Amino acid sequence: EITTRLVGSEMCIRDRCHSDWCLWCSKEHTAEPIYARTDHHWFQLGAYYVARAFAEQADVPFADLTTYKKYVEDDFVGSMAYYTNDYPDLVNSPEEFVYYVPTNDIQTTYYDRDYANGYESDLILDPSAWDNSSYYMVFMCGDDKIVHIQTDCDNDRRLVIFKDSYGNALVPCLTSSFSEIYVCDMRYFNLNAIDFIQEEAKATDVLFCMNLF
Numbered sequence: 001e002i003t004t005r006l007v008g009s010e011m012c013i014r015d016r017c018h019s020d021w022c023l024w025c026s027k028e029h030t031a032e033p034i035y036a037r038t039d040h041h042w043f044q045l046g047a048y049y050v051a052r053a054f055a056e057q058a059d060v061p062f063a064d065l066t067t068y069k070k071y072v073e074d075d076f077v078g079s080m081a082y083y084t085n086d087y088p089d090l091v092n093s094p095e096e097f098v099y100y101v102p103t104n105d106i107q108t109t110y111y112d113r114d115y116a117n118g119y120e121s122d123l124i125l126d127p128s129a130w131d132n133s134s135y136y137m138v139f140m141c142g143d144d145k146i147v148h149i150q151t152d153c154d155n156d157r158r159l160v161i162f163k164d165s166y167g168n169a170l171v172p173c174l175t176s177s178f179s180e181i182y183v184c185d186m187r188y189f190n191l192n193a194i195d196f197i198q199e200e201a202k203a204t205d206v207l208f209c210m211n212l213f
Contacts, residue, residue: 037095039078041136044099044169050209051173058205060157063176068100075132082133097135099124102175105152110145113190115200123149123172139168140183147183151175160203162186162193167209178205 034046048065055062076097081090101124108123127135140147143165159178161167163185171183182201184193197203 033096033098036076036078036097038076038080038090038093039136040080040083041078041166042169043097044139044173047166047170048100048173051170051177054207055174055177058157058177060155060177061153062174063102063104065100067176068102071099071101071127073097073127073132073135076135077133078136079133094132097127099127099135099138099169100172102172104176106175107150108140109148109150110140111148113144113146113188115146115191115196118148123147123175136165136168140171143168143185144188146189147171147181149175149181149183151179151181153177153179155179157204158182158201159205159207160184160197160201161207161209162189163207163209164211166211170209 029046029049032045033043034049035042052062074096075094077091077094078097081087084090106123107120109118109120111118121141123140125138125141127138130137149171153176155178157178158180159174160182161171161184163170163183164187165185167183167185171181174181180201182196182203184196186193197206
């Protein structure tokens with residue numbers, strides 16, 4: 001049996017058996033920096049709250065934020081600078097980019113869109129590889145790879161995440177919750193999704209994490 005959940009950037013979770021939105025995560029956190037001011041993405045803090053709510057619905061363990069290593073880059077001017085042709089009021093008003101690195105043992109393998117040519121690397125990368133408008137790339141270095149994460153969580157739960165770029169910040173928040181996580185962006189995925197879920201991942205859970213512009 002596979003459990004399916006849908007998660008959107010409005011920070012809501014809906015069980016596939018219900019037609020109504022049953023949980024809104026953002027209401028109690030509106031005073032916190034859960035969305036970027038200079039970028040079209042959410043911050044990882046917002047993704048963390050959604051991941052926590054999902055973990056509760058999926059009945060899996062979840063690590064408290066205090067167990068993560070916290071890093072801060074104080075000069076972030078995200079994608080909105082590009083979209084506004086470097087509008088001065090935006091470019092001259094950078095914000096903090098805060099990201100959290102899980103401390104449990106994980107092994108991350110990256111594959112191409114055919115699930116071939118795998119290689120190991122970090123789940124969250126050093127932001128110094130990018131300029132201050134691209135710090136969101138620290139999460140799995142973008143979207144165009146299929147990512148397989150093996151963790152030290154021994155509950156034999158295997159999660160497949162289908163996502164767009166919003167899902168990238170959420171993935172590290174679930175490494176304490178599932179034994180294995182497969183991350184796929186449908187825009188860069190050449191396989192049959194059902195076959196991948198059932199035959200390759202042997203998934204117990206499937207999560208769709210997409211923005212709701």
